[in-house]
Amino acid sequence: MSRTHLVFDLDGTLVDSAPDIHAAVARMLAGEGKAPLDLATVTSFIGLGLPNLVERVIRHCGMDPSAHPRLVGITLGHYNAASSALTRTYPGVVAALTAFQQAGHQMAVCTNKPVAPARAGLRDLGLEGFFSVVIGGDSLPVAKPDPAPLHACIAGLGGGSTVYVGDSEVDAATALAAVVPFALFTEGYRKTPVADLPHALAFSDFASLPEALAALLRGTGAD
Numbered sequence: 001m002s003r004t005h006l007v008f009d010l011d012g013t014l015v016d017s018a019p020d021i022h023a024a025v026a027r028m029l030a031g032e033g034k035a036p037l038d039l040a041t042v043t044s045f046i047g048l049g050l051p052n053l054v055e056r057v058i059r060h061c062g063m064d065p066s067a068h069p070r071l072v073g074i075t076l077g078h079y080n081a082a083s084s085a086l087t088r089t090y091p092g093v094v095a096a097l098t099a100f101q102q103a104g105h106q107m108a109v110c111t112n113k114p115v116a117p118a119r120a121g122l123r124d125l126g127l128e129g130f131f132s133v134v135i136g137g138d139s140l141p142v143a144k145p146d147p148a149p150l151h152a153c154i155a156g157l158g159g160g161s162t163v164y165v166g167d168s169e170v171d172a173a174t175a176l177a178a179v180v181p182f183a184l185f186t187e188g189y190r191k192t193p194v195a196d197l198p199h200a201l202a203f204s205d206f207a208s209l210p211e212a213l214a215a216l217l218r219g220t221g222a223d
């Protein structure tokens, strides 16, 4: 029997990417003659992908909704030009991924970030070697919380028992829809209390994830 697969969300789970997303939005707004938004406001817009984030910025700033396609393109251009300048992996991520890889778990990334900057970010931060499958918000016709991207990751890993690790309401809903156990990282971009998000386990420090996951899998009879 192959070991349980592990699929990870990216923004707010493996990496704190909000500062680069915030900077890309600020550059787009500056080009439109607008003042920047604060980091907390932009962070609160992360979760349903870049087009949705730009839609929320447009609404928040009272801009013309018909400019959406153009502003998505401009924001993505700024983000692609500097997607890893300020982004950092959360403490303990590399050690945890190394332990999972050595233990024989196959791993994938399932993110709503567009796949090009997702891959670039994984490469820039030295994480790409951990993941044999990367599905982004524009990889399929649908994005999370539709279960299809998570199912595509699992299929890409060869199918079988899987745990999804994420930080947000969108990730919890995706796991629920896909009928996959959910491990909630509590230090990402979540807005809902932990108790109100369905999860099989919650953790605040990646150093504790390998043991917490092993205990969860023992309980389900998987490994």
Ligand SMILES: O=C(O)COP(=O)(O)O
Binding pocket: 009, 010, 011, 012, 045, 046, 047, 048, 049, 050, 053, 110, 111, 112, 113, 114, 168
């Ligand atoms: O880019 C987003 O909006 C969210 O990205 P994530 O799915 O990796 O959290």
Ligand SMILES: [Mg+2]
Binding pocket: 009, 010, 011, 012, 013, 047, 166, 167, 168, 171, 188, 189
């Ligand atoms: Mg996330």
